[in-house]
Amino acid sequence: MAADKRSVIHACRSPGRQGGFIITIELILITSILIIGSLVGLAAIRDALFKHYMTQQSRELVVEDANGRALGEVFDVDEHDAPRILYFDRSQPPVVSRALIGIRDDRFSSREPLYYATANCSGDPCLKSASDEATDSRDIAGDVNAGSVSYLHALQGGPVYAIGPGEPAALPGFLYRGTPQQCPFSGRDVQSRWISQKVIAGTPCETFTLEEQQNPPADTSCLLSTGVLDLCTPPPGTVAQDDILTNYLGPVDALVDATLGTVNALPTCSLLGVCVPEVEVGTLYCPVGTQLQEDGDLVTALVRSLFDQLRATTDLGLIEPLLQEVTNLLPGTLECSAEGGFQLAESVPSAENPSDNALEGLAAPFQLRSPGSAGNVWFRTSPDGEGR
Structure with missing residues (x-):
């Protein structure tokens, strides 16, 4: 009889027995509390966000026309x-x-x-x-x-x-x-x-x-080219007028040569060796939004301003008053226009x-639109059948 009992016990402890765990009342209670608490928390967050949105909406200012649009x-x-x-x-x-x-x-x-x-x-x-x-x-x-x-x-x-x-x-x-x-x-x-x-x-x-x-004057500080790149700094807030100057380089060069020929033909150049040096046209600038105003005196105004820059930057000695006298006869102004x-x-x-x-x-x-007032009263609206 004892041998039979030992055989039964050995069979119950065989490796093929089923594993698992016991669901207790405490586990069910804890799980229920966590789930219910999460749902209540999500609902509170939803209500807070909705109230915040409604409060923010009540402070917005919206413009409407006479038909309420x-x-x-x-x-x-x-x-x-x-x-x-x-x-x-x-x-x-x-x-x-x-x-x-x-x-x-x-x-x-x-x-x-x-x-x-x-x-x-x-x-x-x-x-x-x-x-x-x-x-x-x-x-x-x-x-x-x-x-x-x-x-x-x-x-x-x-x-x-x-x-x-x-x-x-x-x-x-x-x-x-x-x-x-x-x-x-x-x-x-x-x-x-x-x-x-x-x-x-x-x-x-x-x-x-x-x-x-009022048409602002053109900036001529870079009109006289020195032959050295980037030596002349353009004024801030201005745009170069190279596209317009290119159309007048031929007449300007011709008038420059004629002026140089007139001044350098004087005795001060032939006898004293005080002559006007060769000049080269650089560029000029106009304020942003404007462009160089083109008229009949643009060529003469460019040449006069060109020699004015030369007199201001180069020591011409005795010939400086003579060059000024000749260039003062050249009419025209360099202005920028907002017509473009x-x-x-x-x-x-x-x-x-x-x-x-x-x-x-x-x-x-x-x-x-008059802002609405946000309250704590909820109004439940049933669906209208269109998914809203």
């Missing part, structure tokens, strides 16, 4: 406390450009004006390819550092945007952008401009000609209907 969230305000919104132009993929549009009670506004060859701001609109301090730093009253200088378009490398008159009514205005096409008229033909930033009753169309602006840099403007199409302007159909008066 939202124009956009307020990005900032201009110097007149008019709210401005960011418009994303997606009509030229893959580039997405942004334009800042000011919203007033009855119109849209922008920093950049539009220019016209008519006196009533009608016809083909044009705008400047890039604004800068040198040519756009004067406002409509002539005050310095108050004009339509805008860096947004230059920084994002996209087209320039401006608000112009709408159709058929002038207000509240349409959105236009610059194109690579050249303006069909020159700066001398400008008769009016639509400067939407102007605070005025009625339409902001004013009579305007570029002659009203205009490009044709086109209407920005609407995302909904490309045949309409982006701002067409928005009715004044415009107003700010």
